[in-house]
Amino acid sequence: xxxxxRSMVRETRLGSDDFIFPLFVVPGTNVKxxxxxxxxxxxxxxxxxxxxxxxxxxLGIPAVLLFGIPPAKDEVGSGAYDKHGVVQSALRAVKKxxxxxxxxxDVCLCEYTSNGHCGIVRGNEIVNDESVELLVxxxxxxxxxxxxxxxxxxxxxxxxGAIRRALDAxxxxxxxxxxxxxxxxxxxxxxxxxxxxxxxxxxDRRSHQMDPANTDEALRxxxxxxxxxxxxxxxxxxxxxxxxxxxVKETFGMPTAAYNVSGEYSMVKAAASMGWVDGERVMxxxxxxxxxxGADMILTYFAKDAARYLEKHR
Ligand code: PBG
Numbered sequence: 001x002x003x004x005x006r007s008m009v010r011e012t013r014l015g016s017d018d019f020i021f022p023l024f025v026v027p028g029t030n031v032k033x034x035x036x037x038x039x040x041x042x043x044x045x046x047x048x049x050x051x052x053x054x055x056x057x058x059l060g061i062p063a064v065l066l067f068g069i070p071p072a073k074d075e076v077g078s079g080a081y082d083k084h085g086v087v088q089s090a091l092r093a094v095k096k097x098x099x100x101x102x103x104x105x106d107v108c109l110c111e112y113t114s115n116g117h118c119g120i121v122r123g124n125e126i127v128n129d130e131s132v133e134l135l136v137x138x139x140x141x142x143x144x145x146x147x148x149x150x151x152x153x154x155x156x157x158x159x160x161g162a163i164r165r166a167l168d169a170x171x172x173x174x175x176x177x178x179x180x181x182x183x184x185x186x187x188x189x190x191x192x193x194x195x196x197x198x199x200x201x202x203x204d205r206r207s208h209q210m211d212p213a214n215t216d217e218a219l220r221x222x223x224x225x226x227x228x229x230x231x232x233x234x235x236x237x238x239x240x241x242x243x244x245x246x247x248v249k250e251t252f253g254m255p256t257a258a259y260n261v262s263g264e265y266s267m268v269k270a271a272a273s274m275g276w277v278d279g280e281r282v283m284x285x286x287x288x289x290x291x292x293x294g295a296d297m298i299l300t301y302f303a304k305d306a307a308r309y310l311e312k313h314r
Contacts, residue, residue, distance in 0.1 A: 018297055029047050038265060070111070076120060151177070184209060189237075236261060249293075
């Protein structure tokens with residue numbers, strides 16, 4: 001009976017409806033290419049994305065986060081706000097075939113610019129305000145193609161407010177914004193940059209992403225995004241920043257998301273494949289820890305694995 005009572009007093013319960021599963025859309029048809037540093041995660045063309053979304057929904061996962069890798073990149077990231085861009089096409093196709101899956105889009109330029117930066121670069125600097133204008137166009141274009149929520153991930157100043165105003169004016173006053181509010185300059189994004197083909201050609205993202213040593217600053221960033229109209233605030237990465245997540249939830253009481261990023265996923269997969277840790281056990285412990293620290297929802301590449309695990313152990 002011990003396990004029965006243990007279960008009755010359990011404080012934190014994970015469910016498949018806690019997860020958002022990230023997906024990488026590429027041009028073409030019938031493309032399904034595994035990311036070498038992220039076993040089980042694929043770049044997929046729209047037809048396969050639709051199939052994947054149907055499977056995700058059938059596992060009880062309520063939402064996906066879409067990233068796009070365009071057919072061509074340029075200095076102004078045109079593919080990001082192209083009506084016929086990869087993400088826009090995926091949005092229309094998935095909306096039609098899997099209507100009850102919530103579609104969140106990552107709003108950023110780094111996958112679309114030839115230099116791999118999140119905005120317009122002049123000299124050696126990323127220009128804030130002009131970049132924000134393009135992010136606004138990207139978010140609007142996602143909304144028009146059927147996105148249920150937009151998630152600006154760049155960390156430029158003023159982008160949440162600018163996107164909010166444009167959505168309100170463009171006929172999308174009820175479309176929520178999930179802001180990557182406390183986003184750290186992190187080594188844990190390494191494998192993602194292979195998946196999204198978005199490694200900066202020079203420099204890094206330290207001018208706009210946060211110093212891992214700071215927490216008070218994270219609270220100020222979050223407060224700013226809430227003031228500008230963010231509906232959900234995100235902390236990213238998750239594991240090395242559980243204290244930040246806890247403080248954000250305690251301080252603001254807002255719907256709070258945590259991004260369990262690529263490197264956190266790859267580490268577990270690698271260690272498990274060597275037989276050094278029990279992959280499933282570590283995965284569930286990690287996700288439980290993130291929820292316990294205050295996350296209302298977790299963006300995670302483990303979503304499908306964890307949903308299957310939960311189904312099996314019900
Ligand atoms: C930017 C973006 C990044 C991630 C999500 N959105 C990369 C970055 O900031 O360099 C990382 C996610 C992950 O590592 O899983 N578009």
